[in-house]
Amino acid sequence: MDRIHHDGVLIVGAGLAGLSAALSAAPRKVLLLTGAPLNQGCSSAWAQGGMAAALSVGDTPELHAADTIAAGAGLVDPVMAALLAREGPAAVRRLAELGAPFDRTAEGGFAQSLEAAHSRPRIARVKGDQAGREIMEAVVRAVLSSRHVEVRAGARLRGLLQDAEGRISGVVVVQNGRPLEITAPAVLLATGGIGGLYGVTTTPAELQGEGLALAALAGAMIGDPEFVQFHPTAIDIGRDPAPLATEALRGEGAKLINTSGHAFMAGYHADAELAPRDVVARAIHAEIAAG
Ligand SMILES: Cc1cc2nc3c(=O)[nH]c(=O)nc-3n(C[C@H](O)[C@H](O)[C@H](O)COP(=O)(O)OP(=O)(O)OC[C@H]3O[C@@H](n4cnc5c(N)ncnc54)[C@H](O)[C@@H]3O)c2cc1C
Structure with missing residues (x-):
């Protein structure tokens, strides 16, 4: 088996989570691995409606968190809801600064749509329902022009390496049909969801949860894996992945x-x-x- 050592942060997964982590890790060196080519095989590029964040006049993170808690039927962790609602606006602004062309109001603010369970229009959209593709194009551009990040596409995660104390010390991937061991002082898994394990999914079929499963096998505590989002309006035409009628339609009165x-x-x-x-x-x- 081929073996290499990376003296920096090793990130597996190049959706919005993995790419954002890669940008945040600067100036540390990052080796970013993904099973599919960049912008493919990830849910991030398929997202449609946009990002929920309290960006409008009169809206606040507290109102956003309260809507989130009300929608969760008693299952929402209020601390996490407050954290996500508080950090949402800055996250949207950061993506806009990277070049994601969010739709704007006449005054230059973020144009926002109404979606289910929000008490007011709160979804920052991009070119109508092109949020995922447009945001990812901007973030991929930023990553490819960052000197601290090296991208290795076509490397599928197959195993995690552990040292004598059980600490993760690297990964085993398969690239071009050959196994490769990569050791690194820090390993971050951002391999997305598990939609590909279902009979029909709205996510790319490649998303089969290996990262989650390998982390569990290595002894990680997995939080809330039972929370899987089902898109209510996936279109049942015998295709897998199933196409999605955007969530924004119901907000517009469908x-x-x-x-x-x-x-x-x-x-x-x-x-x-x-x-x-x-x-x-x-x-x-x-x-x-x-x-
Ligand atoms: C059709 C659709 C519409 C959506 N619309 C919205 C929306 O409007 N607003 C919203 O907030 N959210 C939306 N979502 C949800 C949102 O897209 C996801 O929650 C988010 O993109 C997840 O990002 P991620 O980086 O965690 O995962 P992903 O973007 O799925 O990235 C996972 C990465 O890991 C890689 N990977 C997976 N397994 C392996 C492996 N074994 N080895 C190597 N690499 C691997 C993949 O190739 C990919 O690069 C939508 C999702 C879908 C499918």
């Missing part, structure tokens, strides 16, 4: 109807089409099961 033409959501939740996504997904499932 109605969900059954085969009798009945707009059924009002029977399931007071907010009808704007109910939390898990409620909408279960209601659609119930309507399908009822014929």
Whole structure:
């Protein structure tokens, strides 16, 4: 087996999480590994509606956190909700500074759309529903022009190396059909979700959770793996991955109807089409099961 040592941070996964971590690690040297070519095989490039953040006049991180907690049916960790809501606006501004062309209001602020479970328009969108592709293009450009980052695409994670104390000391990847061991003083896994394990997914099929599984096998405590988001309006046309009717449609007033033409959501939740996504997904499932 070929072996190399990287004297810096080793990051596996080149979605928005891995790329953002690579940029933040400067001036430390980063080796960024991804199984697919950049901008492919990641959910980040497929995101549509945009990023939820309290950016409008009259909106606040506290209101955003309160909506998040209300949507979570008692399961939301309020400390994490507050943290994400507080850091959201700066995260959007940082991506805009990197060149992501967010839609703007006439006054130059962020144009924001309404989506399910938000009490006000709060989704910063990019060229309508092109958020993922446009944000990723800007961030990939920033990474490729950063001298501290080296990208190795086509390297699929197969194993984690541990030292005698159990600490992670590197990874085993397969590249061009050959196994390769890479050791490094710091290893960060950003391999995304597990959608590819389902019979039908809206994520790229490559996302099969190896990072999560290998971390668990190495003794990491995995937080909340049961929270898997199901897009309520994946389009059922026998394709996998299934195409997605953007979440923004319901915010713009689109109605969900059954085969009798009945707009059924009002029977399931007071907010009808704007109910939390898990409620909408279960209601659609119930309507399908009822014929
Ligand atoms: C169709 C769709 C629409 C969405 N719309 C929105 C939206 O509007 N707003 C929003 O906030 N979120 C949205 N999301 C969710 C959002 O895209 C994800 O939560 C986010 O992009 C996850 O980023 P990530 O970097 O963690 O993972 P990903 O972007 O999936 O990146 C994972 C990376 O790990 C790599 N990888 C995986 N396994 C291995 C392996 N074994 N070896 C090597 N590399 C590996 C992949 O190739 C990829 O580079 C949407 C998701 C989808 C699928």
